[in-house]
Amino acid sequence: GQSLEQPSEVTAVEGAIVQINCTYQTSGFYGLSWYQQHDGGAPTFLSYNALDGLEETGRFSSFLSRSDSYGYLLLQELQMKDSASYFCAVRDPTNFNKFYFGSGTKLNVKP
């Protein structure tokens, strides 16, 4: 089976940098995705990493190390609107159209 582990909650102040980690155990691997979900809202896609290294998209970056089965989402210049839950997700290695999600990390941004 597949399993993903994330910290349940992280707190940071406005303007700071925060890193949200995700470790995964899968029988095969086809990339790590990140989603953001505000309270009561729908998850929205942030990034996808298939290869090792850092992918940058504005204030958000995502990193992957396949050898360590580990990835993280890096949020810079934190804003109050970044307060949300963040989920990592992987594909089922036997079925590309099936995804598994971590339990999510709730980010609290304080003034």
Place this chain on the structure above:
Amino acid sequence: DGGITQSPKYLFRKEGQNVTLSCEQNLNHDAMYWYRQDPGQGLRLIYYSQIVNDFQKGDIAEGYSVSREKKESFPLTVTSAQKNPTAFYLCASSGRGQGYNEQFFGPGTRLTVL
């Protein structure tokens, strides 16, 4: 504008009743999904469909049923056999295949059993 719609936003059901949640997409996506989310939890897959007239059980399919008669529509029925149906239900769609890495989610339906 392309997207996914779910209705209703809030739904109340008496114990013992079946209820159907609607999900429609106009993104021309082949794959569609239903997830359940409980407070403070991640998304758990109920059912998914890769193509019209085909669907597979996810990790928590017991007490649920689906149909996929049209590409645009993937309704979910929560039956009376589902022991704890109160939850937030999310529908999603994506292109089919390895090159499609993003899932698009609807706004969700919050189901409460009274």
